[in-house]
Amino acid sequence: MSFGGPQWPQEPQQHGQQQPYGQQPNPFPGAQAPQTPDWGAxxxxxxxxxxxxxxxxxxxxxxxxxxxxxxxxxxxxxxxxxxxxAKNGSVTPTGSAAPSDSATPEPTFSSVAPPPPPNPKDFISNETKDKAPLSAEGLFPGKKLTMSGRAYKKGATSSTTNCASVTQGPLGSILKQNGCDRVIRATYVKDGVAITVGVAVFSTEAEALKAKAQAKGGVAPLAGSGVGEFCRATVCLRRSNSIGRYAYFTTAGFADGKKVTTADRPVYEASDDLATFAFNQIYARGRTQASAAAAAPGE
Known part of the structure; x- marks a missing residue:
């Protein structure tokens, strides 16, 4: 009978017959019977x-x-x-050369640096380059101007080549000695304060600088166009400065003839505003001419 694993060992055969299981009588009288198998082992x-x-x-x-x-x-x-x-495209077969980078041209740059832009001051420092038209309306356009929120109404304007004729005190002779070519004036008023600004034109920057350094007296006040006489036989504020071949001067005071003192802030503000405006207008001439030269470098 099989139990699914290795077959149970069988006892030795005798006389060709299978030995039955269990204890049997000794078939050999007088001899020791065979031992019974260890079934537990x-x-x-x-x-x-x-x-x-x-x-x-x-x-x-x-x-x-x-x-x-x-x-x-x-x-x-x-x-x-x-x-x-599939995502990245075909793979280059082993042994084949990758595409050459030379297929895409690289940008090239000139090794020569471009010339610097023209300096506006160069065009207003010498009459050989300062060729733009010059007039009273060109320097002082419109009927009013506003500086730092303060509005000024324009009065009369004038332009003359007789520089000494439109000055007070020693300034006339100083302008003449330094080669003044022309003086352009304009008057502005605001809240009872009147200011005349005069721009003296020279051939070179050196002449204008010398005239500014020597300046005494002032530009004569310009009446007219609604502005009466002012700064006659009274105390007024006079200032001078220059840029390039231009020297500019201001004479500021009260329209009613009152003397100006250091406490009269509106007069000082008006003088500063008109001097700044004159500076800006002169520099704008240089900037305009420099821009035109940059746009036509071959000329």
Whole structure:
């Protein structure tokens, strides 16, 4: 009878017959009977065999699982390569040369630096370059001006080549000695304060600088166009400055003839505003001419 594992061992055969299980009478009188098998040891041996077979089965299953896992991993890696190829385009075959970078031209730059832009001051520092038209309306356009939120109404304007004729005190002779070519004037008023600004034109910057350094007296106040006489036989504020070949002067005071003191802030503000405006207008001449020269460098 089989129990599913190794067959139970059988006793030795005698006279060609199978020995029955269990204790039998001794067939050989006078001789020692064969010993009965150790059935417990046989049972233990059979159980150990079954256990070995079971572990073999489990080990074989685990090995099969590892093999299947390796196959799946290989398939996943292969699939990933395929996706990457599809995403990034065709892969350059081994041994073939990659496309040359020379196919895309690189930008080139000139090693010669462009010339610097013209300096506006160069155009207002010498009459050989300062060729733009010059007039009273060009320097003082419109009917009013606003500086720092303060509005001034324009009065009369004038332009003359007789520089000394439109000055007070020693300034006339100083302008003449330094080669003054012309004086352009304009008067402005605001809240009872009147200011005349005069721009003296010279051939060079050096002449204008010298006239400014020597300046005494002032530009004569210009009445007219709604502005009465002012700064006659009274105290007024006189100032002078220069830029390029232009020297500019201001005479500021009260329209009613009142003397100006250091406490009269509106008079000082008006003088500063008109001097700043004159400076800006002269510099604008240089900037305009410099821009035109930059746009036509061959001329």
């Amino acid at each position: 046989l049972a233990d041996a059979s159980a150990a065999g079954r256990r070995r077979k079971r572990w073999l089965v489990i080990g074989g299953g685990a090995l099969a699982t590892l093999v299947v896992g390796a196959i799946v991993a290989t398939a996943v890696v292969s699939s990933g390569k395929g996706d990457e190829t």
